[in-house]
Amino acid sequence: MGRTRRYVDGAERRARLGVRHRLAGGARAAGPEEVTGSLVALHGTDPATVYLSVGARLAEPAGTVASTERALYEERSLVRMHGMRRTVFVFPAELTAVVHASTGMAVAARERAKLVKDMATAGAPDADWLADVERATLAALERRGQATAAELSGDEPRLREQFVYAAGKSYEGVHTVSSRLLTVLGTEGKVVRGRPLGSWTSGQFRWAPAPPHPELDEAAAQAALLERWLRCCGPATEADLKWWTGWKVTDVRRALAAAGAEEVTVDEGTGFVAPGGGEPPAGPAGPWAALLPALDPTAMAWQQRDWYLAPELRPALFDRSGNVGPTVWWNGRVVGGWAQRADGEIVWRLLGSGDVGREAGAAIAAEAERLAGWVGATRLTPRFRTPLERELTG
Template sequence: MGDERRYIGVAERRARLALRHRLAGTARAAAPEDIARSLVALHGTDPATVYLAVGARLTEPATTVSATDRALYEDRTTVRMHGMRHTVFVFPTDLTAVVHASTGLAVAARERASLVKDMAKAGAPDEAWLKEVEESALAVLGRRGQATAAELARDEPRLREQFVYAAGKSYEGVHTVSTRLLRVLGVEGKVVRGRPLGSWTSSQFRWALAPEHPELDAAAAQAELLRHWLTACGPATEADLKWWTGWRVTDVRRALAAIGAREVELDEGTGYVTAGDVAPVAGPAQPWAALLPGLDPTAMGWQQRDWYLAPELRPALFDGSGNVGPTVWWDGRVVGGWAQRADGEIVWRLLDTEGIGREAEAMIAAEAERLRGWVGATRVTPRFRTPVERELAG
């Protein structure tokens, strides 16, 4: 990885973020696919995050919903599926095979084993029965194209079977075969989320067969995913890489070696960039402002965040589980939070006023108006609510 280390400071890291994450005005993208490719993955746990993250980065935000729907459900150039850390993301379709082989296979094996074990403990039908139901459900989905779990169960009634989970424990519950099985099939890369039942903020999804993709070697896929992510987010520390991927540290180190990553010096210690990305990067000519949604991939991109998010701001901007809420950005750093009120107004508050003058406030206000312009009558409440968002929303 080379012995000479170039120091990359906070200013350059923020410059890279502005350009590569499509946040500076001159770096905005024409299509959702371009944004997904630039960021590698858009967080999909909260359905609204995908659209809000795209809208913050599009040159024509008025097209956010129609263009994102087209990419997801018509052209299928992006796909909503399980990925790193067993989390739902939206990926460029041409990256799905890499994600599946690099992060999905190990999780899938654990999920299936857990389901079989839980069913056996409950005295439910055996693994052979489960496999038969699975094959039938996939055949139904193939005929229907897209379907909800309830629609699938009408054609395959065995999906309605229930079993008791964790009997006798404080967290005992009743699970339905369809709920658990579809989750397993999702992490196995056999099914993906289809169109929602409601609007773009709905969390009730239909299911669809996953796009066909080749089965890749796991180690090669890990190297490829790491190369994509470092291109978008480098420099990053080993801790950042381990956190983002959810891999073991041995997997991270093997992938770094496989792509010939270069070591650089960061304020946190050793960082890594791709082999061709050592040269200095100049920032955008003009400062920029952005209103990013909860769980935005930029705000959640690194485990070590002090270079763009002051530690004292975290209690107000994160929930108790470490999920970031809506954030206000000025020229590469988080400076506050925002929310949408019941009447649709986008309100924001500065939590860090250092270096914030009239120009910054005017540009932040313009971004709030830009956001309200395309969101229109839709009301968006983050799935994971934070103190400042709750207070601002009233």
């Protein structure tokens, strides 16, 4: 007889989440590298998310901004780069080669081909011209150390060239070579985001040369990335894995086999855990509350979310493109949302039944106070605004 798969229910998954995602009180981390390593990646599309995700998981969040900036821009122990689904993430430096080989190379090939095609359709210079501009741009960036697109365009004026994209279509627009080329170079692992032009909430970044990394085999890198993610987020279904990675289902299945992933049963069907990861946590996480930012990696980790997010709460907490807004958590479930008003006050609202008990209310209020304490005078507006966040700030 075959071995019976162990059933992992929603309560156990929520207990795993509290510990592995550094959200339970006793599981909180000492620094941003520890947080990021535990989560594999932090969403970097909204710059503030990186800091807010770190701060929510630190035992002592008072130095969140300084320690995270030091890790990103001085020690380079964390790297902001394109990753899964062509999205910008922050990764531990030791994972950059794995991410590039497992995901970035395929995305980069598509992005470069699309740029060359779009320029040719618009009658812009050809691929050889683009390659020459690229060489000059990378040389200028190497000389400067880091630079904005405008500064690089001063060194290499051909970056200012424009071409019409999708002529005659409803979404026709004018693209600049600099914006498209630098994005391609980012997906190819040749450049990364450097310091922002403003504060830690600024979305305007300088570019910097990518740190050197070895070239890895794609299949081996996919297995390595998948195993690491399962140790953080398992169990997960094949649908979850395909969604998170952006890979083809054949790549997901090959990586699962190569990583030695073990099958378990979850409410959605077959789930997968990392080798030896099928057993429950060593001890209960204990009651915990958290205020997580828009696009937080915990809220966005799985495609199938009913075990931690009731379907009826989603319209208030997500925008039309599927981006999650700021969320309030109690013991592994999303129970509401939060926002920061213009005067700096952190406000929150419970959704659904609205009754999570006195202990939960006190814990959530304490987290709101903790967040307000380290954010200080900074004002936060998510890049992707959701109905509840707008209502709370209105």
